Amino acid sequence: MGTINSAFSLISGALDADQSALSIVANNVANANTPGYTEETPNWQQNHPIEINGSSYGDGVTETGATSLRDSVLVARLDQQQQFASASSARLTALDNVQALFTPDSGSTSSKAGDIGSDITSFFSSFSSLEANPTNNALRQQVLSTATTLAGDISNAAASLNSQRSGLDQEAAGVTSQVNSLTKAISQLNLQIQSTSPNADAGTLEDQRNEDISQLSKLIGINQITTENNGLSITTTTGQLLVSEGSSLQMTTGMVGGATDFFLGGVDITSQLTTGGGELGGYLTARDTDIPSVLSSLDQLAYNVSTNVNALNNTGTDLDGVTGTVANPLYIFKEPAVVAGSAASMSVVMTDPNQIAAAGLAQGTGDNTNAVAMANLANSSIVNGQTPTDYYSSFVSTLGATVSGVQAENTAQNASVTQLQTQNDALSSVNLNDEASAMTTLERSYQAASQVFAMLNTIMASALNLGDQTAVS
Amino acid sequence: MRVDPNYISNLVSSLDQSQANEQQLTAELSSGVSITSLSQNPVASGENVLLLNQIQQDDTFTQSSSLVTGQLQVADSTLGSVVSQLTQAISLATSANNGTMNSSDVQSIGNQISGILNEVQSLANTNYQGQYIFAGGQTSTTPFTTSTATSPAVTTYQGDEDVNNLNTPNGQKIQLNVPGDQIFSASGSNSVFGALNNLVADYSSGKVNTAQAVTDTEALGTALNYVSQQRVTIDNSITQLTAASDAVTSDQTQLTSAQTNLMQADVAQVATQLSLSETQRTALEDVIAQLDSTSNSLFSKLPI
Numbered sequence: 001m002g003t004i005n006s007a008f009s010l011i012s013g014a015l016d017a018d019q020s021a022l023s024i025v026a027n028n029v030a031n032a033n034t035p036g037y038t039e040e041t042p043n044w045q046q047n048h049p050i051e052i053n054g055s056s057y058g059d060g061v062t063e064t065g066a067t068s069l070r071d072s073v074l075v076a077r078l079d080q081q082q083q084f085a086s087a088s089s090a091r092l093t094a095l096d097n098v099q100a101l102f103t104p105d106s107g108s109t110s111s112k113a114g115d116i117g118s119d120i121t122s123f124f125s126s127f128s129s130l131e132a133n134p135t136n137n138a139l140r141q142q143v144l145s146t147a148t149t150l151a152g153d154i155s156n157a158a159a160s161l162n163s164q165r166s167g168l169d170q171e172a173a174g175v176t177s178q179v180n181s182l183t184k185a186i187s188q189l190n191l192q193i194q195s196t197s198p199n200a201d202a203g204t205l206e207d208q209r210n211e212d213i214s215q216l217s218k219l220i221g222i223n224q225i226t227t228e229n230n231g232l233s234i235t236t237t238t239g240q241l242l243v244s245e246g247s248s249l250q251m252t253t254g255m256v257g258g259a260t261d262f263f264l265g266g267v268d269i270t271s272q273l274t275t276g277g278g279e280l281g282g283y284l285t286a287r288d289t290d291i292p293s294v295l296s297s298l299d300q301l302a303y304n305v306s307t308n309v310n311a312l313n314n315t316g317t318d319l320d321g322v323t324g325t326v327a328n329p330l331y332i333f334k335e336p337a338v339v340a341g342s343a344a345s346m347s348v349v350m351t352d353p354n355q356i357a358a359a360g361l362a363q364g365t366g367d368n369t370n371a372v373a374m375a376n377l378a379n380s381s382i383v384n385g386q387t388p389t390d391y392y393s394s395f396v397s398t399l400g401a402t403v404s405g406v407q408a409e410n411t412a413q414n415a416s417v418t419q420l421q422t423q424n425d426a427l428s429s430v431n432l433n434d435e436a437s438a439m440t441t442l443e444r445s446y447q448a449a450s451q452v453f454a455m456l457n458t459i460m461a462s463a464l465n466l467g468d469q470t471a472v473s
Numbered sequence: 474m475r476v477d478p479n480y481i482s483n484l485v486s487s488l489d490q491s492q493a494n495e496q497q498l499t500a501e502l503s504s505g506v507s508i509t510s511l512s513q514n515p516v517a518s519g520e521n522v523l524l525l526n527q528i529q530q531d532d533t534f535t536q537s538s539s540l541v542t543g544q545l546q547v548a549d550s551t552l553g554s555v556v557s558q559l560t561q562a563i564s565l566a567t568s569a570n571n572g573t574m575n576s577s578d579v580q581s582i583g584n585q586i587s588g589i590l591n592e593v594q595s596l597a598n599t600n601y602q603g604q605y606i607f608a609g610g611q612t613s614t615t616p617f618t619t620s621t622a623t624s625p626a627v628t629t630y631q632g633d634e635d636v637n638n639l640n641t642p643n644g645q646k647i648q649l650n651v652p653g654d655q656i657f658s659a660s661g662s663n664s665v666f667g668a669l670n671n672l673v674a675d676y677s678s679g680k681v682n683t684a685q686a687v688t689d690t691e692a693l694g695t696a697l698n699y700v701s702q703q704r705v706t707i708d709n710s711i712t713q714l715t716a717a718s719d720a721v722t723s724d725q726t727q728l729t730s731a732q733t734n735l736m737q738a739d740v741a742q743v744a745t746q747l748s749l750s751e752t753q754r755t756a757l758e759d760v761i762a763q764l765d766s767t768s769n770s771l772f773s774k775l776p777i
Binding site for chain 2: 095096099100102103104105106117118120121122125126128129131132133134135136359363364365366367368369372375376378379389390392393394396397398399400401403404407418421422423425426427429430431432433434435436437439440
């Protein structure tokens with residue numbers, strides 16, 4: 001049989017429980033905008049009933065602490081998707097910069113500056129003009145000036161691509177220190193979690209660890225493996241260990257072949273990181289795949305235009321009646337030795353317009369056979385089986401299609417991230433309405449308990465006074 | 474199911490998207506160009522390169538054709554003058570050959586024909602912008618020189634047989650010149666200078682060998698016909714050039730309109746899209762404002 005004293009202790013327990021629950025609500029509200037914070041709910045536990053003389057009496061309630069509202073599968077899924085989305089957005093940014101070098105020419109004269117497509121046409125058209133009057137100095141001068149524009153625009157584009165590439169290289173290298181500090185933080189959190197909460201959700205520590213993992217997911221592609229005692233190991237997507245429970249491996253960088261490579265425990269993991277995802281994956285894809293492919297297309301164009309034009313000019317007769325020889329070749333462009341790097345080094349070496357060999361071999365200087373032949377290069381398949389203009393046209397189409405493909409990919413991945421984020425927020429984020437209603441409920445329950453306490457007090461006073469109403473109030 | 478309490482941030486990202494869209498449309502309107510980066514329409518960007526290439530080639534040909542038309546017209550009018558000079562020479566020779574003239578008249582006709590010879594030679598040595606037009610490829614060398622060391626005098630050709638062609642954008646070749654020897658000193662009886670030199674020799678002494686002079690006059694007649702035939706080649710080139718130039722101009726017009734359709738912004742369409750986008754943005758802003766004012770959460774309703 002219960003006593004008034006036991007009712008006192010029971011109701012004061014309820015007041016304690018309500019207070020601690022209120023403090024959990026207050027903590028939720030306080031952390032409503034804290035990144036990575038997961039909403040917590042109080043755990044209510046009924047105290048063991050007491051049996052007296054065969055009857056069971058309830059013994060009140062205890063609040064046993066807070067539980068974080070977390071769905072680890074959802075969180076891991078979000079991290080994974082974040083890796084893809086970060087990779088494609090870093091790559092898209094890089095590609096946007098690349099395609100800005102090849103803005104479509106709208107056809108107006110002001111837009112023609114820097115447009116390689118119209119440079120190619122102007123250059124070969126200058127030979128068509130020369131056909132009409134092969135000895136005209138102004139027309140010859142025009143050949144050299146259009147050649148200079150073409151070479152200048154191609155070499156400028158190549159130079160910009162190279163500088164964009166080294167910019168990406170630096171950004172990629174900069175990611176390393178962020179990754180290292182995050183993996184170190186995660187390994188330390190692992191130790192704390194393993195010691196304080198080996199069997200259950202570690203609450204705030206877990207929040208911090210998840211936040212760090214989500215930051216890490218923005219940077220590189222990772223796999224998470226849960227280990228015993230609530231520990232965690234993190235590897236790259238190809239299985240190179242980054243964090244093993246309480247210890248972390250530091251990623252290092254080194255220059256290999258003019259570009260930064262990434263090492264983990266002495267192993268070069270650059271190519272693995274490239275396909276892995278995250279910002280770093282995007283940077284590396286742009287640095288090692290996208291920009292080199294654009295550069296090599298420009299190299300092909302520059303090499304084939306330079307060598308073919310040079311070869312023809314060398315076999316004709318110039319205005320002074322001279323034909324090029326091995327020792328003294330009549331080259332318009334600097335003759336490239338190999339394809340690689342041709343675009344960057346493309347330049348015009350001819351300074352005297354009289355050296356343009358408009359006339360055919362052993363013909364009079366008024367002949368235009370060679371000018372016709374050089375003009376015809378515009379319609380000959382001299383660049384990878386295509387005419388220079390067709391080649392440039394398919395080059396811009398391919399580049400545009402690549403960028404637009406990455407754009408579509410990025411949009412889809414971002415939508416998926418948003419969706420997962422929304423799902424996750426619906427569960428784990430602090431909802432102020434919920435908190436207000438929880439607080440009202442707890443407040444009411446606290447008020448009720450206080451009322452019960454007051455009434456018990458009155459009852460207790462009556463019992464103590466035993467009829468004498470004035471002794472105790 | 475609870476809703477994501479951060480719905481405002483989702484709305485704000487929609488607002489960002491809508492603003493980016495508006496910015497793109499405004500850029501299209503202000504520049505008049507619908508494709509401002511390759512990725513917007515990769516196929517059209519590639520097509521644009523090809524169209525601009527053709528337009529520019531056509532443009533170059535139009536310029537070249539006006540340049541060579543001048544040269545061809547000079548050649549044509551020169552040959553016209555040659556024909557009238559030769560016609561005059563033939564009528565002079567015919568009058569000398571009819572046997573009614575005394576020797577001084579004959580000599581005077583010989584002198585006149587000699588003058589015509591000089592005139593024809595200077596016409597054959599015509600240059601256009603400093604380049605001899607009847608010299609084949611040797612345009613910097615005077616093509617015809619006459620040596621009076623022998624009688625009859627001999628006019629020799631210093632040029633070559635080179636023929637220049639102008640290629641039209643669709644690959645047609647238009648002949649730009651006729652080598653001088655084909656016109657003036659072709660072999661046998663077609664040689665203008667041979668016939669003229671012979672006639673000058675025939676009349677120089679004042680005594681006419683009528684049979685020889687008649688033969689030489691007939692030879693000059695044949696040569697005149699030959700010059701006229703060669704002149705047809707030049708006339709044909711001028712006609713071809715005009716036709717090609719017209720074709721190219723109409724081709725260029727079509728290409729330009731195709732390129733314009735491809736690249737230029739359709740103002741009406743863009744304006745409609747812009748207005749839609751603006752409506753969407755206004756709606757989003759209103760929604761955000763409404764949610765913001767009412768949703769200070771349940772806390773605002775709690776009695777304090």
